[in-house]
Amino acid sequence: DLGQVRTCGVGSLGLAPGSSVCLADQISLTCQDDDCNSPRQHVWTHTSPCDQGDFADQPICVFADNTFAGGRGISLVTTPQRASFLTTTPAFTEPGRVNGINHDPNTTPKYEMREIPGKGMGLVATAPILRGDLILANTASLMIDYRAFHELSKPRYTALQAAAVSHLPPSHQSLILSLSAHNTTPTDTTSNPSAPEPSSIIAAIAATNSFDIDPHPSDPADEHNSFFVLFPDVARLNHDCRPNAEYRFDYGALAQHVVAARDIYPGEEITLSYIDGLQVRSERVGRLRKNWGFECSCALCGLGGTARGVEADERAELILRVRGELRDWKGRGRGKGKGSRACPEMAELLVSLYETERLWGEVHEAYSLAALEYNAVGEPWLAVKYARLAVEYGIPMLGEEDEDLGELRRLAEDPWSHWSWERMVRGENGGRGGGSKGEGGRADGA
Numbered sequence: 001d002l003g004q005v006r007t008c009g010v011g012s013l014g015l016a017p018g019s020s021v022c023l024a025d026q027i028s029l030t031c032q033d034d035d036c037n038s039p040r041q042h043v044w045t046h047t048s049p050c051d052q053g054d055f056a057d058q059p060i061c062v063f064a065d066n067t068f069a070g071g072r073g074i075s076l077v078t079t080p081q082r083a084s085f086l087t088t089t090p091a092f093t094e095p096g097r098v099n100g101i102n103h104d105p106n107t108t109p110k111y112e113m114r115e116i117p118g119k120g121m122g123l124v125a126t127a128p129i130l131r132g133d134l135i136l137a138n139t140a141s142l143m144i145d146y147r148a149f150h151e152l153s154k155p156r157y158t159a160l161q162a163a164a165v166s167h168l169p170p171s172h173q174s175l176i177l178s179l180s181a182h183n184t185t186p187t188d189t190t191s192n193p194s195a196p197e198p199s200s201i202i203a204a205i206a207a208t209n210s211f212d213i214d215p216h217p218s219d220p221a222d223e224h225n226s227f228f229v230l231f232p233d234v235a236r237l238n239h240d241c242r243p244n245a246e247y248r249f250d251y252g253a254l255a256q257h258v259v260a261a262r263d264i265y266p267g268e269e270i271t272l273s274y275i276d277g278l279q280v281r282s283e284r285v286g287r288l289r290k291n292w293g294f295e296c297s298c299a300l301c302g303l304g305g306t307a308r309g310v311e312a313d314e315r316a317e318l319i320l321r322v323r324g325e326l327r328d329w330k331g332r333g334r335g336k337g338k339g340s341r342a343c344p345e346m347a348e349l350l351v352s353l354y355e356t357e358r359l360w361g362e363v364h365e366a367y368s369l370a371a372l373e374y375n376a377v378g379e380p381w382l383a384v385k386y387a388r389l390a391v392e393y394g395i396p397m398l399g400e401e402d403e404d405l406g407e408l409r410r411l412a413e414d415p416w417s418h419w420s421w422e423r424m425v426r427g428e429n430g431g432r433g434g435g436s437k438g439e440g441g442r443a444d445g446a
């Protein structure tokens with residue numbers, strides 16, 4: 001029905017009057033009511049199929065846009081309301097911002113894809129990469145709302161996923177279908193007993209390669225529903241419990257950025273951690289086996305039950321305990337044996353544990369906790385030292401706009417007017433006795 005005129009989604013698919021998603025089966029269809037003139041209106045290439053769970057308040061549909069990111073395309077499996085919300089983000093309203101993210105014509109990649117023994121394909125550095133450098137970035141290909149998993153049965157959300165992929169441009173579909181998949185279970189036993197259905201292959205590819213992405217911080221309706229997102233080039237990165245790279249999602253461009261957590265040398269495999277690296281070995285190994293189907297043989301897992309392996313597990317547990325105390329500002333000064341015992345020496349311990357554990361993508365957190373502890377006891381120069389380290393190591397991991405890093409920048413510029421200044425000495429947290437009030441002194445002599 002190309003050329004047929006449709007009205008925008010007012011009243012259809014459960015949209016409230018006045019909402020601005022425009023539903024068209026073909027991009028050449030035009031809209032005819034006032035909503036279509038709204039600057040927020042977005043024309044999708046495809047907006048079907050839809051499915052609604054028995055107890056759900058809205059249907060879940062496929063929303064595809066083949067013009068996204070210079071024609072690479074994007075497919076969402078979500079509610080009309082949430083799709084509409086995402087079209088108000090810069091990724092859709094400022095297309096120039098996303099073009100070039102997947103392939104910047106002015107730079108040569110510093111990696112290549114190679115077969116890695118025992119791991120399938122992986123990415124290997126072909127040139128030196130410095131800590132903090134951007135290695136690669138991908139706009140989202142397939143964004144699946146967790147509502148689909150919660151509200152629909154597996155065959156129903158699997159069908160939506162397969163339709164979402166089928167609406168992408170052919171070259172993009174091939175890229176996705178070439179990805180690895182663990183756990184492909186044959187479901188069609190009539191024609192070819194060993195061949196899995198295409199939809200189950202796509203489900204397995206999505207499960208093996210996607211990232212959990214938190215909801216948009218200002219999405220009013222879905223603060224508890226994450227997205228499960230596929231980035232096909234980033235998906236080629238294999239796992240290491242002490243990776244040399246980290247990822248950061250930017251909602252502004254709907255893109256995953258991979259940055260070097262430490263210097264990487266040519267010939268080194270570039271790796272990410274798929275899991276929380278502060279779990280003990282048995283938990284890490286079990287999770288990787290269950291969710292990704294491989295036996296972890298990274299350097300840390302390879303230590304096994306040796307004395308160094310046991311030490312590493314104990315360090316991971318100690319990091320969690322010490323970090324919990326340092327983060328706990330409410331529990332300070334509750335008296336002997338109660339509450340947090342946080343102090344600068346404890347923060348120094350945390351820094352050394354992160355460094356020993358080679359947690360380069362997360363060490364900024366230890367630096368920032370150390371900055372606050374030193375400032376809280378009136379040691380401005382050590383506070384500045386650690387705040388500067390936190391900012392330097394944190395920017396590539398968290399992005400320049402991160403609020404916590406802004407806070408640390410302010411501390412580094414003027415520790416004396418920061419909220420944490422002499423906090424443990426002034427007694428706001430009960431004091432800790434023996435505080436070093438005024439020992440540091442102000443640079444300006446005040």
Ligand SMILES: C[S@@+](CC[C@H](N)C(=O)[O-])C[C@H]1O[C@@H](n2cnc3c(N)ncnc32)[C@H](O)[C@@H]1O
Binds near residue numbers: 121296298
């Ligand atoms: C996201 S994919 C990574 C890219 C994949 N190797 C490929 O060929 O496309 C995840 C899959 O890669 C393999 N893999 C990732 N890290 C691994 C590792 N450290 N050891 C063995 N296999 C690994 C597992 O098969 C896992 O299910």
